[in-house]
Amino acid sequence: MVIETSTLVSGSICWNYEERGKIFSLKHRFFHKCSAPLEYCKQKGLSDNIIITKTVEDEAKNALNRAVERTIKDNAKPSLVSRYGLMVLQHIVLNEALDRLEYYVEECSIRLPINRDERDKVKTNEIEPFLQGIAKNTLRYIQPSIPGFIRGPFRDELIERIVESLPSKGVIYKGMPSDRDLTIMAEAAMIHKRLKEKVYVASVDNHFKPNPVQIGSFLDPSMHYTGEVDSTIRDRLAEKFGFIGEDPQRVLEIIKKGYETKLE
C-alpha cells in the first residue's frame, strides 16, 4: 500500500489540550480512518507492506507548513503579546503533527528507491497524457437540467432517474490532478512495476479514489450525495498503471481480510 499525501496529513493532525476542565481538540475529521491502516499494520508486523515515498513525506510537511502560515495570517493582530502567543501555539501544534508524521514514516512504513528521471518520464509521457485524455469529458457533479417550476416529489423522482442512468450521463471525477498528484501516481505506477503485485494507494483525495456521486453544485442548497461512488477513472488508471486508489478505510478492510485469511 502506498500512502498518499492527504492520508498522511489527515492522519497526523490530532492535538488535544485540556485546561481547567475545558478540552480543546484539533483532530482532522479523517484522522481515525487515515491513521488506522498505519497503526494496524504496525501492530500486526505488516509495516513492510506500507510505502511512504519521499515525495509524499515532503508534500505532507509542506502542506502542514502552508496551512500553519495561512492560519498565522488569518489570526494576525498588531499586539506583540497576541503575535507571540500565536507563534507559540503554531510551534506546539506543528511539532505535534510532525512528530506523528515522522512516526508513520520511521516506524510504520518502508521506502523503496525511486529513480527520479524515470519517474518524471512516466509522469510526463504516460500518466499525464493518459489522464488528459480520460478526464476531459468528466463531470464534478450532476446538475440535472430540470426547470425550476418542477418541485417536490416529482423533481426528486426525476433527479433519481437521471442518476440511475449513470454512467451514460457522464463520468464523475474531480478534474485534472495537480502536478504533485501526477508525481505520486507515477511513483505508484513504478512501485507496481517493481513489485509486480496489486498496489493500493490509500487516499482521501478524489483524484485517486472513487468519486462520490454528487447532485447539484456546492452553491445549491439542495446539493446532496447519492451514496454511490463512480470508480470509472480510478479503474482505468488501475487497469493501465496497476495502482488502485482507494479510501483508507476500505484499504484497511482489505488488509485485515488478507491478514485473517493468511492466519487461517
Added chain:
Amino acid sequence: MRSYSQEIAKIEKMLEGFVESSKIDANQLSLMDNVIKWSEEDQIKVLNNSYLALDVQRLFFGAIRNVNVSMKSMKEKLKGAATRRENPGTAELALELMPSFSNLASYVDLFIGKKGSEIKLDNVTKFSRILYKKAKSYGFYQDVASQLKEAGVTDSQIESFIDSFSRNIAQELDIEEEVSSTVESGN
C-alpha cells in the same frame, strides 16, 4: 557580542564536571541563565523583524524557542536532581543533548549576527527538529500547559487557531468538498 555557541560550550564543560565528580552543583547552574535570557529576548526580536519572510521568521522563532524551552527545562531538572542529591544521571543525559544545542547554536549565532544569507535554512529546520525531539525524549522539554500559560495564550486564541487551521488544512488538501461524502465522519 552574544554567542550562543560559546555559552553552550561553557555549559557543556560544567556538565562534564558534574559527571566526572558524580555530583550536580546547583550553584553553578546560573551559567545557563545567559542562554535562557538571550533566547527569550531573541524570540521577540524575531517577531519584531518585519523584514523577514514569514517562513524564515517561523523557522528562527522555532529554533530559538527550542533552545529556550529545552535549556529552561534542563536547568529545572538539574536543580531538582541536585536538591534530591541524585547521582549525575540527569547531568549525563543533559550532556548527551549538548551536541544538538551546539549544532543549532551555530546557525542562531549567524542569524543574530545578521549573516542570514550564509545560512542553509534546511539545516536549521533539521537541527531544530533534532534538538526538539531529543529534548522531549529525555524529558527536557517544557510541557504544553506551562508553555501556553507562560506565553499568555487565551482560550479564544486557541479556539480561533483550531477553526482557522482546520479550514486551511482542508483547503490545502482540497478535500473540503468531500466532507459529507465520506464513509467516516471522524470524531
